[in-house]
Amino acid sequence: MKRHQITIVDIAEKLNLSKSTVSRVLTGHPSVSEKTRKAVLELAEQLDYQRNMLSISLLNKKSNTIGIIVPEFISSYFPQVIMGAQEVAAKEGYNIIIGHSNETYETEVANTRLMLANQVDGLLVSLTKETRNFDHLKVFERKGIPIVFFNRVCEDMNVPKVVVDDYEGAFRAVEHLIKRKKKRIAHLAGPDTLPISVKRLRGYRDALKKYNIPIDEELIIPYDLTIAKVKIYVNHLLRLDNPPDAIFAINDPTAIEALQIVKKKGLQVPKDIAIVGFSNDYASGLIEPSLTTVSQPVKEIGSTAAQLLVDQINRDISEWKSIIRVLKTELIVRKSS
Amino acid sequence: MKRHQITIVDIAEKLNLSKSTVSRVLTGHPSVSEKTRKAVLELAEQLDYQRNMLSISLLNKKSNTIGIIVPEFISSYFPQVIMGAQEVAAKEGYNIIIGHSNETYETEVANTRLMLANQVDGLLVSLTKETRNFDHLKVFERKGIPIVFFNRVCEDMNVPKVVVDDYEGAFRAVEHLIKRKKKRIAHLAGPDTLPISVKRLRGYRDALKKYNIPIDEELIIPYDLTIAKVKIYVNHLLRLDNPPDAIFAINDPTAIEALQIVKKKGLQVPKDIAIVGFSNDYASGLIEPSLTTVSQPVKEIGSTAAQLLVDQINRDISEWKSIIRVLKTELIVRKSS
DNA sequence: CATCAATATGGGAATGTTCCCGTAAAATGG
DNA sequence: CCATTTTACGGGAACATTCCCATATTGATG
Numbered sequence: 001m002k003r004h005q006i007t008i009v010d011i012a013e014k015l016n017l018s019k020s021t022v023s024r025v026l027t028g029h030p031s032v033s034e035k036t037r038k039a040v041l042e043l044a045e046q047l048d049y050q051r052n053m054l055s056i057s058l059l060n061k062k063s064n065t066i067g068i069i070v071p072e073f074i075s076s077y078f079p080q081v082i083m084g085a086q087e088v089a090a091k092e093g094y095n096i097i098i099g100h101s102n103e104t105y106e107t108e109v110a111n112t113r114l115m116l117a118n119q120v121d122g123l124l125v126s127l128t129k130e131t132r133n134f135d136h137l138k139v140f141e142r143k144g145i146p147i148v149f150f151n152r153v154c155e156d157m158n159v160p161k162v163v164v165d166d167y168e169g170a171f172r173a174v175e176h177l178i179k180r181k182k183k184r185i186a187h188l189a190g191p192d193t194l195p196i197s198v199k200r201l202r203g204y205r206d207a208l209k210k211y212n213i214p215i216d217e218e219l220i221i222p223y224d225l226t227i228a229k230v231k232i233y234v235n236h237l238l239r240l241d242n243p244p245d246a247i248f249a250i251n252d253p254t255a256i257e258a259l260q261i262v263k264k265k266g267l268q269v270p271k272d273i274a275i276v277g278f279s280n281d282y283a284s285g286l287i288e289p290s291l292t293t294v295s296q297p298v299k300e301i302g303s304t305a306a307q308l309l310v311d312q313i314n315r316d317i318s319e320w321k322s323i324i325r326v327l328k329t330e331l332i333v334r335k336s337s
Numbered sequence: 338m339k340r341h342q343i344t345i346v347d348i349a350e351k352l353n354l355s356k357s358t359v360s361r362v363l364t365g366h367p368s369v370s371e372k373t374r375k376a377v378l379e380l381a382e383q384l385d386y387q388r389n390m391l392s393i394s395l396l397n398k399k400s401n402t403i404g405i406i407v408p409e410f411i412s413s414y415f416p417q418v419i420m421g422a423q424e425v426a427a428k429e430g431y432n433i434i435i436g437h438s439n440e441t442y443e444t445e446v447a448n449t450r451l452m453l454a455n456q457v458d459g460l461l462v463s464l465t466k467e468t469r470n471f472d473h474l475k476v477f478e479r480k481g482i483p484i485v486f487f488n489r490v491c492e493d494m495n496v497p498k499v500v501v502d503d504y505e506g507a508f509r510a511v512e513h514l515i516k517r518k519k520k521r522i523a524h525l526a527g528p529d530t531l532p533i534s535v536k537r538l539r540g541y542r543d544a545l546k547k548y549n550i551p552i553d554e555e556l557i558i559p560y561d562l563t564i565a566k567v568k569i570y571v572n573h574l575l576r577l578d579n580p581p582d583a584i585f586a587i588n589d590p591t592a593i594e595a596l597q598i599v600k601k602k603g604l605q606v607p608k609d610i611a612i613v614g615f616s617n618d619y620a621s622g623l624i625e626p627s628l629t630t631v632s633q634p635v636k637e638i639g640s641t642a643a644q645l646l647v648d649q650i651n652r653d654i655s656e657w658k659s660i661i662r663v664l665k666t667e668l669i670v671r672k673s674s
Numbered sequence: 675c676a677t678c679a680a681t682a683t684g685g686g687a688a689t690g691t692t693c694c695c696g697t698a699a700a701a702t703g704g
Numbered sequence: 705c706c707a708t709t710t711t712a713c714g715g716g717a718a719c720a721t722t723c724c725c726a727t728a729t730t731g732a733t734g
Binding site: 017018019020021024031032033036055057058059060061 | 710711712713714715716718719720721
């Protein structure tokens with residue numbers, strides 16, 4: 001069980017040197033003779049020596065690891081964000097460890113503890129839809145470990161955030177539906193714990209207001225994002241005395257699900273009912289009819305968040321900034337509207 | 338920059354105890370008085386104390402971290418595998434650090450070095466399509482760190498592997514096309530460096546043989562999985578004097594791309610040309626016409642691989658097994674065939 | 675009241691590395 | 705050829721924790 005690891009001491013002993021000298025060679029320190037340098041490098045290669053980052057991290061009080069906590073892993077959204085973050089992190093010399101909060105508050109808390117115990121140098125977080133208490137994250141501030149939020153942010157905390165212009169994206173999407181002569185536009189909204197839900201809802205309302213279309217509260221359905229429930233809500237909408245002629249959904253999975261249901265009912269999309277989503281998931285261009293949606297620069301969200309985090313790590317705590325980076329969305333008009 | 342971390346020594350000093358006693362409380366050792374136990378736990382809570390896993394890992398020569406290296410992050414396949422692995426790992430008390438080899442050999446090698454330096458207790462790997470040399474992985478064996486391959490395995494190495502019955506899946510898919518009266522079935526194959534490509538190709542050949550359909554080498558096109566090239570190959574196939582009436586694609590992204598191209602040409606799917614994919618990606622059920630495909634238990638691949646790895650970690654090196662777990666695929670017949 | 679056992683606590687080594695501080699030997703300068 | 709600088713290397717502390725061994729205190733037992 002307890003196998004021996006090759007250490008600099010092993011190399012030092014074999015060459016009758018001190019560990020200091022070996023360390024100097026391996027870290028590229030200049031004051032060491034060419035002869036010993038060669039000998040050390042050769043032996044290190046031959047023994048498959050690999051420096052032990054644990055001890056280095058311990059010594060430096062810096063792990064070169066950043067944590068990323070995401071609420072789900074089902075849609076392509078978060079994997080792509082992670083990919084963007086990974087790229088920047090790798091470039092800057094950081095490893096990434098991933099936490100999956102599974103949309104539950106307790107798991108999120110457990111994950112933050114793990115991240116702390118593993119001495120991450122910084123944390124990227126997208127919150128659970130349940131998260132209302134932020135003590136587990138404020139610990140990081142107290143300990144001087146920077147946090148950057150993305151997508152699902154905590155508005156109370158004064159830290160960098162990366163979001164997209166949800167309000168404007170929603171506004172444009174609804175405006176587009178109005179220009180397509182839709183008069184009764186429903187909104188399958190997200191839970192009001194999430195700022196993204198609130199902002200997209202505001203965009204929806206303001207677009208209707210601008211074009212003097214009465215807002216019918218009956219057509220606004222906030223839900224908890226569990227896809228299975230979409231069916232209930234869509235059926236409910238369709239059975240109204242005055243059913244909607246368009247649906248603006250909080251995100252693409254919701255829109256796609258709604259579209260499937262509507263099609264199954266034998267209704268024509270977009271003639272009978274138009275549908276617009278949000279995020280431009282991979283599948284939305286492939287579905288029939290293809291889905292009109294508001295695209296987000298997903299990978300860029302990850303990379304800018306990671307970049308902001310690394311910047312923050314390199315800054316003294318007294319100079320921490322709390323920039324909010326708002327990335328642009330783009331309305332992609334396809335056949336569902 | 339150098340902020341102070343709360344350690345057991347801090348707690349010990351504040352309570353006039355030794356670090357040994359504090360350590361005992363925190364690790365749940367019995368021989369400590371109720372009074373001091375309470376005092377320590379209270380102070381620890383109050384100071385946001387978190388044990389430093391780096392030092393514990395260093396001391397135990399065990400990091401409770403496993404590495405996972407995947408070749409790409411674009412399809413939903415690997416994120417889902419990771420999710421499955423993550424679940425098991427978390428349950429067994431392991432963190433996961435992710436490496437992204439980006440389908441290039443050099444990056445894969447660099448990633449394995451990082452994993453070694455970070456003292457992973459085990460490694461999950463799915464190889465790059467380029468990888469032909471395995472020295473960077475054999476180092477792990479020499480160092481006594483178990484490896485488990487999944488999906489893209491190295492057949493020369495005597496370690497556990499998790500794959501699906503690629504041969505049978507391909508065989509069934511092609512058989513299905515034959516039963517649909519298709520006579521000229523093309524195969525968009527993967528690179529022959531990958532065992533999955535080879536096995537699926539064998540399944541394809543054997544199915545044709547079984548039904549006495551002549552194998553036309555012109556209809557077999559191995560390619561390097563860069564989606565952009567699918568267009569070239571599909572166009573080429575369609576321009577043949579005797580064009581195919583069906584395409585069996587190595588994976589779903591390829592099939593989906595082929596389907597789009599075929600549709601754009603004005604051909605009817607599946608009447609003029611049927612299409613079958615492999616993997617049952619999220620999008621394949623949504624596309625129009627929906628894609629017939631061979632589904633893989635993706636999440637299960639991740640979880641069994643992780644389980645095998647953890648088993649291996651807990652075993653003495655002399656008792657390492659090299660189980661090959663072959664998971665079942667299932668033909669999902671949809672409208673594209 | 676002496677002896678012994680049990681209970682609670684302290685001391686110190688060990689994990690692998692870096693870096694500061696010494697210092698011997700070699701090289702340079704007059 | 706001696707003094708001084710440079711070069712090359714060694715010794716040891718520090719990082720946070722665990723665990724073994726030692727020891728002081730308490731209580732029980734004869």
